[in-house]
Amino acid sequence: MPDRRSFHTRRCGVFAEPKNKREALIKAENDGEYARFHESPAQDDALIAEARPDPACPKCGRSGEAIRWGKAKSGLPRYLCKRCGRTFTPASGGLIDRRKLPLRTMVKFMVNILTGTSVSEASKAAKISMTTALYWMGKIFAALASWQDSIVLSGGVYVDEKYFTVAHSEIELRPDGKRYRGLSRNQWCVAVALGPEKKAIAMVEGKGKSSSAKVLGAFRSHIKPGSTLIHDLDFSHYELIARLKLADKGEKAIYKFNCQSGLEPINRYCSNMEDFVRLHRGMNKHRLQDWMNLFAFKFGCPGNALQKAEKLLELLLKSKEIVRYRD
Secondary structure, eight states: OOOGGGOOTTTTSOOSSOOSHHHHHHHHHHHHHHHHHTSOGGGGHHHHHHHOSSOOOTTTOOOSOEEEEEEOTTSOEEEEETTTOOEEOTTTTSTTTTOOSOHHHHHHHHHHHHTTOOHHHHHHHHTOOHHHHHHHHHHHHHHTTTTTTTOOBOSEEEEEEEEEEOOGGGOOBOTTSOBOOSSOTTEEEEEEEEOGGGOEEEEEEEESSOOHHHHHHHHTTTBOTTOEEEEOOOGGGHHHHHHHTOEEEEOOOOTTTOOOGGGHHHHHHHHHHHHHHHHTTTSOGGGHHHHHHHHHHHHHSOSOHHHHHHHHHHHHHHOOOOOOTTO
């Protein structure tokens, strides 16, 4: 057994100096894969230029007012903004700006995240540091920030709430030193709506028990008026039913013995959400909405993990948001 110090952190335990042919074979295979994921990002120039044929100026935000101005050192075409004089490339002013690794490495990371792997394990699979992985998660969150905005559910729509405990350091105690019981300020509430064809909405309402105003704010623009609401008879849902003129199909949920079969789809969705949060239990709960956007994308985007990664890569390439390392 080799000494512990002969292992690299992100190269899956590569032998520093192979002692036999078996170790040499493993080291060659691993180093080859590491080099593949860390080659020059210049090979992605054509892909970036194709995804952003008419890039906007990152300084003044204007598009259509730039002219070709040679090439950058990376090989990407350079543009000159006629309005402000700023030079830029198709990668400037977006989520792929200032990248040092090829896009295939990010794709490898995203595929692992979308197949139910933790951020730590996904970073090991893509052979990147945990710091880079967290930086890329910030970019993924920015790309998916508006993913749920255009989703409108119709037909039979299931609605429920899911609660997650706040971080241990943020737990508030009663004057007598004991914890608040039940649905208290020590729990984050996530409003969940599930429609046909696996379309779903997951919106963070805030801390504490759900209310009519919170439910209305979460779903008012995401449920088509006249639809049928399938819920567990919670009083906070009736204001939403009245405002959107929804057909009420409530069923009493008996959790102690057996859940009503009519609520099984939303119960299964909430169970998957609980597993997702447990998998990423080290998440910052103040960014819970970002994680819910990722979960909604993972659950609702059609296709397998590779097709979902392709869609996510498209969002990253076309996004005009800017995320820096220290953001």
